Amino acid sequence: MIIDTHCHIYASEMENAEEIIMEAADNDIHMVLNGTDPSSNREVLELSDKYDNVHAALGYFYTLADEITDEEIELLDMQLGSDNVVAVGEIGLDYYHTKDNRDKQIELFENMLVLAEKHDLPVIVHSRKAMQDTFDILKEHDVVGSMHSYQGSAEMAQQFIRLGFYIGVGGTITHKNNKKARRMLENTDINHMLLETDSPYLSPQEKMGEMNTPLNIRYVSRKIAEELDMEESDVIEITAENAKALFNI
Template sequence: MIIDTHCHIYKSEMENAEDILKEAAERDIHVILNGTDPLSNLEVLELAEKYENVHAALGYLYSFADEATDEDISLLDGQLKNENVVAVGEIGLDYYRTKDNKDSQIKLFENMLGLAEKHDLPVIVHSRKAMQDTYDILKMHDVAGSMHCYLGSAEMAQQFIKLGFFIGIAGPVTHKNNKKTIKTAKSIDVNHILVETDSPYLAPEEKRGQKNTSLNIEYIIQKLSHELDMKEDEVIEITTQNAKRLFRL
């Protein structure tokens, strides 16, 4: 079994989503689908009910920060009771896109972390150009989780690990000249690494220019195997056990 710990394979993102999920099942690839708003959360729940290899992560991302209402928070609160939900995600901060709504992003992030604490669920965190704020906020909450497609420094990765977080390694690790992610992966214990695709985004080098899918997780595993001087089977076994432990699969 391989576990793609972060992807967005549902109809609003990919027309052929169910075909991909079926093929993933045939290859013994389990996926954690991440919602980002009310529509995608609903799609994730429906697919998690339908496919045994699909697990649900529900959340509101920074892109929904200016729209989220108290009713939306209440809706998500109820959905998180579903037995197929394994995490609150995708949530987090992104100052690369815009800093103009920084306060509303932080407020929504805090709300999401509060729901994770309430339901005793791990979190899947997006952080871009906002690492220090992300760390400072997470430090105030009793949550564990995954730093999705981690793009920070190797030193900061160690700080997140101390908080109980795993480091998500995605397609960018395969990109030419991406020494930063490789340095991070080599600097931390493999027992703190998760593999993910973020499909349909962040295609690995071998599939650049194409829509990404969970089937491409093999390229991330191959790259980690090479850089960490480990057998591919070892990388699969350890990262799968990491995901099972975090998400209680």
């Protein structure tokens, strides 16, 4: 089994989502689908009910920080009680696109972490140009999880690991100019890594210009194996066990 711990394979992102899910199942690929808003959360729940290789992560993304309502928070709270939900995500902070609503982003992130604590679920965290704030907030909460598409330093990765987080490694590790990510990889124990694709985004180098899918997860596992001088089969097995342990799959 290969586990793609972060992707967005549902109709609002692509026309052939269910076809991709079935093809992934044929290749023994399980996936954690991440919702980001009420609509995609609903889609994720429906797909997780329909397909055995789909596991649901529900959350509200930073893009909703200025408009989220109490009713939507209550809806998510109710949905997180569903049997197929394995995580709260995708959630987090992003100062790359805007810092003007930093306080609102932090407020929404905090609300998501409180729900994770309430439901005893791990979190899947997006952090872009906001690594220190992300770390400072996470350490004040009783949560574990995944640092999705991790973009920080090798040193900061160790701090997240000490909090109980895994490092999500995706297609960007294959990009030729991404020396920082490969440096992090070389200094991080495989027992603290997860495979992910972020489909339909962040295609690996070999598929640049094409829509990404969970079927491309093997480019990620192959690159990790190459960089760490490991057998690819061992990378797949260890990261799958990591994902099973974190998400109770």
